Amino acid sequence: WRPWCASCVDGGAVSQPHHPTPDDPLNSRLPHVLMDYFFMGQDDSKVLPMIGLKERQCKMKFAHMVEEKGPNEYAIDQIKEDIESMGIRRMIFKTDQEPAIVALRERVIEALGTKVEVIPEESPVGDHQANGEIENAIRELEKQIRVLKYSVERSMQVVIKDDHPVMAWIPQHAGFLLSRFQVSKDGKTAHERLKGKAYRGELVDFAERVTYMPVVHGGKMNMLQSKWELGRFIGIRPKSGEKLIMTTEGVVK
Numbered sequence: 001w002r003p004w005c006a007s008c009v010d011g012g013a014v015s016q017p018h019h020p021t022p023d024d025p026l027n028s029r030l031p032h033v034l035m036d037y038f039f040m041g042q043d044d045s046k047v048l049p050m051i052g053l054k055e056r057q058c059k060m061k062f063a064h065m066v067e068e069k070g071p072n073e074y075a076i077d078q079i080k081e082d083i084e085s086m087g088i089r090r091m092i093f094k095t096d097q098e099p100a101i102v103a104l105r106e107r108v109i110e111a112l113g114t115k116v117e118v119i120p121e122e123s124p125v126g127d128h129q130a131n132g133e134i135e136n137a138i139r140e141l142e143k144q145i146r147v148l149k150y151s152v153e154r155s156m157q158v159v160i161k162d163d164h165p166v167m168a169w170i171p172q173h174a175g176f177l178l179s180r181f182q183v184s185k186d187g188k189t190a191h192e193r194l195k196g197k198a199y200r201g202e203l204v205d206f207a208e209r210v211t212y213m214p215v216v217h218g219g220k221m222n223m224l225q226s227k228w229e230l231g232r233f234i235g236i237r238p239k240s241g242e243k244l245i246m247t248t249e250g251v252v253k
Helices: 006-012 073-085 099-115 129-156 170-181 190-195
Strands: 032-040 048-055 061-065 090-095 117-122 209-212 229-236 243-247 250-252
Touching: 032 099, 032 129, 048 073, 048 129, 048 170, 061 073, 061 129, 061 170, 073 099, 090 099, 099 117, 129 170, 170 190, 170 229, 209 243
Parallel strands: 032 090, 090 117
Antiparallel strands: 032 048, 048 061, 209 229, 229 243, 243 250
16 A cells, blocks of 8 residues: 555545554653543433543543533533542543533533643544544443443343433443453553552442441431441442442432
8 A cells, every 4th residue: 555556545545544642651641531422221212321531541431321411510520520530630631522522521621620731632523533542442331331230130130221220320330340450451450550559449249239337427326226227339439439339318428
């Protein structure tokens, strides 16, 4: 193939070749946070909008189910916390040019304020290769989401519908697991690249029934009552390491 050959150009040229990003062992480049929407559900109506993020250098991944596309307050809070959990102080924040995700990105930048210096970046319209890195990350997240969903269905002998409350927490835990246990070709996980050490926290299966001790704010406990209650484990908050437990009254830490 030669670029001066008309037949070669007609048969196999691309508008702008995208070369793989070289490794950066010294972390000399700015962190790149990539973000895009994806959809999952049991029909073709795109009933479950989700947001996926990846940081290019350490390869941390995050995912969240959102109520709608655009600058949703829950999405803003979660993405802000994801970025802060990585300790980033200056970064490039890349999305495509879809108005909904651009609006979300701008609100996240606003929410970060002066804590993080953000350089916005957008991929060219219609150039899927330019967005290939986040699309690959989203495929990995989708696969892990399916694995968690099927695992819960098999262990509990139920079919989890799209509107089941547990579905809102599966994407977040999928990103948590990939970031801490998926080993790349350099032999490290994303958590090891970010923190310099392997993740050593204790885990149980997603949605497994557990006993937990509620946090009591003020007042006195009845010493004749048990200090423990039952719930289901649905993940860990990355920023603080707090366990998330689903109960009949809602989600507690």
